Amino acid sequence: MNALFEDFDEIAEIAEALDDPSPGARIMAVMELADSADPAAIAHLARAIADEDAGVRKQAAQALTDFDGPETAAALVSALKDSDDAVIAAAALSLTELKDPAAGDAILPHLGDSDTVKLKACLAGIKELRRGEAMGPAINALQHADAGVRVEAVGVIGWLQDEGSLPALRDAAKDAETQVRRTALAALGFSKSEHAEATLIGALDDPEWLVREAGAETLAKAGGARCVPALRAALADDFWQVRVKAVRSLGKLNATETAIEIAPMMDIPVPNLRKECAAVLGEMAVVETIPYLEKYADDPDPDVRKNVRWALGRMATK
Template sequence: MTERITDNPDILELLPRLNDSDAGVRRIALIELADLEDPDGLPWLTDALLVDGAAEVRAEAARLLEAWEESEVVQGLCAALADPAEPVRLAAAQSLSELKTQDAGQLILPWATHNEAFVRASALRALRELRLADAAGPALRALADIDAGVRREAVGILGWLKHEPALPALAQLAADEPDTEVRRAAIGALGLARDASVLPALIGALADPAWQVREEAATTLGKVGHAEAGPALVAALADAYWQVRLRAARALGRLRFAGALDGLAELLGHAIANLRKEAALALGELGQARALPVLQAAEGDSDPEVRKAVRIALAQLQGVV
């Protein structure tokens, strides 16, 4: 470990063990150093992260540094993303994802173009929740990255930033991306729009071969809030996967799409209680008197949560009869 000078008595007491030949002793000493919560101890923690010969010590240092935003810490954690030991890389990535300041984001940005895919993905992941406007450009470029994990993290940044210039690229990903999780993320990110421009991509995704993508498409269509999606969502009420049906029912209720009544009524007889519950709530949101007898027939449902949803729906319809 690099020679350091300090007059802090607590750190001085730990120095022999921080430099011990036994990795286990050094690791425990690092934990005790971090427990001091004293910035004077950061140089020893960052040294351990970057130069200690034992991967277990470097990984511990990476975990212990998660609460610090100092530039030397952020730079050290970024460098550790390329550590030869996977536990160190994973710990550094997790600690970086806990950062909260945009100043830290500026230090992370250059790592988004690193030659290693794990480093690029981890840097983008750390940038996501910082909502750093400068991250939009690197994220847009990363949509074409050869690594699916990098593309997925790039989509996450653009969605969190609500970066509308990315909508055409996200719509293209929703249609053509080979990786299921990236397609799903792109569909979710399209929810940042509130205009009809994203409807073709979202409606098309209701026919995606992966049910997880179809589920996300139904959810996002409910958020975007355009009645033009109603017929496609009604068709999704017959999807082979109940999870897709549930999200379609929820979306149709949000849209108050009148043409959904018969399809939702049919779901009240489904074997899965969660689906019956969502169908009942959606029928209440439609605000149609025609739904009254259907809901009244479901008042004796065997599931208490479904019965509660039916009561809520009937209360909503009281004003329309």
């Protein structure tokens, strides 16, 4: 509790100002209640969520970010039906800051809500709480017409990391919307199954580079030796962002046989790509790549120089 409020019953005293006729005074009261960091303030902030002034309601929704638990979650969920978009946005953001799994008790009943904004916010809010009861509603939400809802639903499923959800995630990886596919591929990172790996490899042929990038990146977590040929092919992708992820994944998989293919990519005029190539070549420590690294020991980019010199130093000890 804030030291400024230790010596007297400050919460009740501050809360009295929530009845002040001035919205400005009520906003100040909300801010002071938040500053107190006292759980006793939650009930008063919940009352402020229903204030007649939208500015007070928004401030209360923002203030609840500093608290947790079922009571906080219930107040924020109630704010999702506010008439003011700014209040709704503030409540939705505060919901994502909840960390106490018990807070999910107030969110779970709303995971089938017909209101798109409310449903999306509740899915986002329960994601990191990892409540198993959210799996069924999240899978159902993958059929929602709104892509934003589908993205949040994939997030819930991914955080639960249940092998039983693989069919749903693989279906989501074929969604019409780029962001849904991308999120689904990232969510597959927890699985080591051949089905997850096959989906990720298939994503390397997606028409959208953002999806190919996600597939290449996640293969470092969910892939094995079988994915190396596909990642090697991705080294020639039209987008350097995809090539960076392919290089990184090949490094994490310790696919040293690809070092001689990665080394010539040091000549590509993209500092981020050269930096990643140098780091991975250092990790692989294949001496045949030394000439490519030496060529860039004085690269104009400081991060590239740092990685090149580290890689050369590592190989010198081999």
